[in-house]
Amino acid sequence: MTGPDSGGEVHARLLGVTRIFPGATGQQPVHALGPVDLELRRGEFFAVVGPSGCGKSTLLEILAGLQSPTSGTVTFEGQPVTADVPDGIGVVFQEDASFPWLTVWDNAAFGLRRAGAPEAEVSRSVNDALAFMGLQDFARAYPSQLSGGMRQRVCIARTLVLQPRLILLDEPFGALDAQTRLLMGDEVLRLWRRTSATVLLITHALDEAAMLSDRIGAMSARPGRFMDIVETRWPRERDSTIVSETSFGEITGRLWENLRGESIKSLGHSGAGPA
Amino acid sequence: MIATQRVTDSLIIVAILLAVWQGLNLMVGDTALPGPAATLAYLAHLVPSARFAENALATLAAFTYALVIAYGLGLAIGVWLGAHHLSGAVGEPLLVALYSIPKITLYPVILLIFGLGISGKVAFGALHGILPVALLTMSAIRNIPPVYLKVARTLHLSKWQTIFAVFFPATLPEVVAGLRIGFTVTLLGVLLAEMFASKRGLGFLIINAMSLAQSEEMLTVAIMLFVFAVLANSLLLWMEHRLHRRN
Amino acid sequence: MSRVGVIRLIVVIAAIGLLELACRLGFIDYRTIIPPSEMTTVLVRLLASGELNSDIARTFGVVVIAVAISIVLGFALGLLIHAVPRVRRALDPLLATYYAVPIFIFYPVMVAIFGLSIIPIVLIGIAAAAVAMIIATLNGLDRVPRVLTKVARVHRMGPLDTALRLKLPAAAPHLFTGVKLAVSYGFIAVIASEFILAPAGLGRAIADAYSDFNNRKMYALILLLLVFATCMNMALHAWDLRWSARRGVRPQ
Structure with missing residues (x-):
């Protein structure tokens, strides 16, 4: 394992990156x-x-x-x-991005299913991810039944299954x-x-x-x-x-x-x- | 506990309504307003008759066509205005303005264009229904949290996958609410059309009964329509609540 | 005016212009729709002649009576229902389905009971408008923050003081939404009643003009009602927005 201070291999790099949002009509552009x-x-x-x-x-x-x-x-x-x-690349957002119409299990399985993974693999990865995030007892629950912290775990699990x-x-x-x-x-x-x-x-x-x-x-x-x-x-x-x-x-x-x-x-x- | 109390309370409400009805009957007399018992007796007599079946079918046919058109056009307009930002910003106030005018004033225009037959009724019913369906569909699409689109992109969803797996379920509860309101106002539109200028349908039966001073028939038809509207709305409301509870 | 507002204005003007053109060029039969310019000139002449004054006065009088009663009655009933949770629970499903019923089908029943006067029209107007006010009152009272009640207790305010000085202003934006809906619904119900069956009034005048094949008068009257209803709704909507914006709540 590469230590953080050993100056290991570069994984991602931003070089001279700027972002300027065009202003609304009559407004200055925003240099963000x-x-x-x-x-x-x-x-x-x-x-x-x-x-x-x-x-x-x-x-x-x-x-x-x-x-x-x-x-x-x-x-x-x-x-x-x-x-x-x-x-x-997996992203977990600030807002609650769990899908309210899917159960916890289906939320976690969402990405893999869309990618067309075989059901056995989906099942294994999802169970694994839910267990890792401590969500196995809530697999059949809907996000609205969970606290904010639990919903954020659902989103992390959904990202996690895609490795x-x-x-x-x-x-x-x-x-x-x-x-x-x-x-x-x-x-x-x-x-x-x-x-x-x-x-x-x-x-x-x-x-x-x-x-x-x-x-x-x-x-x-x-x-x-x-x-x-x-x-x-x-x-x-x-x-x-x-x-x-x-x-x-x-x-x-x-x-x-x-x-x-x-x-x-x-x-x-x-x-x-x-x- | 609460559930049994709720049933009791609902029964109490029904009892109060029946008592008020009976009281009014005693006040104004049988010719103006028949009592509950007389109305029920008349109901048993009217429903099996061919005359009732014929008019009920006429209303049902006009209502069904109007509803199909209202749902189809309403959803199409709603999706367009919801997905295309500028069109939505331009169109929404126009739709809201149309929604809150007394549309009955436009019925003569509909009659002049479509004639006195079923097509006029269908057009007038659809005119009522399109607006709420379009407005709520548009609002449903606009209310999709932007983060859902970001999630779809990070999960590498195609355009169609995003539409079917994310946008469709996310908008469903509000769209169903639009369909429910569309159902109600389309029915109202068809009945108004039948009450004004028609020789068929349940709206016509009510007006005809009134001019012939047949209060029992008038009241019976009105109450059957009342029950139909309540049952249909309860069913759609139940669907909506199920979708909302999940969301 | 914003860019969107300009585009909207262009769309409306273009639609009216197209209608005018289609009528003038004969694509639309004169017996079906008359040109918008002619509707306007006929309307101006009718208004100037004073021929419509009694119908206008009657219709707006009935609307004002029905809406005023609806607002007062709806607010009072809303307060009452809110105060007794059991009644509230029992009535909630009824309120939720109320507007699903085409209440208007009971207008002939009202006529049979009360005769052909303004009473059945006022009653149908109230039936259409009052419940919106009840629902808005309940909504408003539901959204009075709990902390305000605590503030009232800290300041040792009595129940009446709390209701008038805290709850009423806190619920005001929702109450105004109720007023807006009551005006709109009441107006629609009154016009529809007159249209179907009434001795006089603007709705009746349109129906009569239709039966007499007097298209010019009919279209002038339709224009009058549409313009009036649109202006009224826009004014109410603008007020509603201003009230809601000041309080940071979304108008319904």
Whole structure:
């Protein structure tokens, strides 16, 4: 396993990426992001933190191929990412994206079935993913019968069955309470270790980023750029108990030092423009 | 507990309605408003008659055609306005305006175009039904959470897979609500058409009975239509609730 | 005006223009539809002659009576039903299916009972409008946030004070939606009643003009009612939007 600090193989790369949204008639175009350079190493856990509206989610959607950059290039496993989502990338969104008309089991099976996988394989992968996410007892339930945290697990399970090599998480715990978030953080760490996938997590919670990641990129207010990249040097085997380590406080302290001024800037125009 | 109380309460409501009916009957007399018992007796006499069957079938035929047209055109317009943003923005207020005018004023125009036969009734019924079906279908499509489309893309769904596996089930509950309201107003349109200028159908029977001062017949037909509307609506509402409970 | 508004205006004008052209060029028979310009000129002449005044006064008088009674009655019944949860539970299915029934089929029954006067028309108007007000009142009261009741208790407000100073304003946007629907439904019911069977009124005037093959008068009257109904609904809708926007709730 490639250690996060050994400068291992590059898994995905953004080079000079910017995103400018054309303004509505009579309005200035919105420069949301960049230019941003980023190299994700295979198998690392990378978090992006930044004030609201700094273009974090835009960065993720560009990497996923859901949006095209205004300029710059994006590559995943050596191949350029164009207008389509490349095979091997899984995305979990901030909003509840579970399908309310399907049971938990059918939600998880959705992607594999659409891809035409044989039913035996679907069944095996789904049962496996549901067991891993602790959802096996809710397989027949509908999402409306579950809590917000459980629904987000359903979405993770749906991504997991496709065995992604790069998992993009867009503030997946933004709507959850603090304790549930700590526990979901443990789940994500477990998931990361077991799948050996590269994980990119977008979050606004500094403690969450500090607890989960190998490296953390701190972004400036709009247009978002990386101001600092912090290495945590946590062991691969870790969980939410590291919040009590002294270096944990140092990391969040350094992040906040970077972000405090930026967050104040973004307060001035919070809610304006695409996030 | 709650369930039995609910049944009791519903029975109490029915009893109150029957009592009010009986009370009115005692106040205004049998010729103006027959009582529940007399109406029920007349019902048993009317329903097996050929005259009733003929008129009920005429209404049913006009209603069925009108409903098919209302659903077909309403869904097509709704999908168009929902999927094409500019058309929707331009068209929605126009449809809303059409929806809330007294459409009966347009019936003479329909009669002049389609004539006095079944086609006029069908056109007038469909005119009522198209609008709510189109409006709710449009709103259903607009209300699809954008994140569903992103999920479809990350799961590599084709255009048709996205439509059938994501858009269709996501819009279904609201579309069914539109179909339910469309059902109701189409029925109203057909009956209004029959009441104004027709020689056949249940709407005609009511008006004819009134001019001949046959209160029993008038009331019997009205109550049968009432029961039909309530039953059909309850069925569609039940479907809608099932879809909503899931969502 | 926004781009969408301009396009909408162009669409409407083009539709009217096409109708005018089709009539003038003879694609549409004069006995079927008369040109829109002629509808307008006939209407202006009819309005100026004063011939329509009594029908207009009668129809709007009936609508105002029916809607006013519906709003007061609907609001009062809504408060009452909301106060007794058991009655609420029992009536909920009835309210949910009420508008599925073509209530209008009972208009002839009303005529049989009360005779051919304005009473059956007012009653049908109330039957169409009041229930919308009841439903809106219940909706509004349901959405009064619980925390407001706590605020009332903190300020030691009595039940009447709470109802008038907190619940009523909190429910106001929904109540206005009820008023809007009551006006629209009441108007439709009154016109339809007059159209089917009534001694006088605008609806009756259209039906008479149709029976007399007086297309010019008929189309002028149809135009009058459509323009009036559209303007009224647009005004109510604009108010509703403004009220709702101020409160951050979606209008229904």
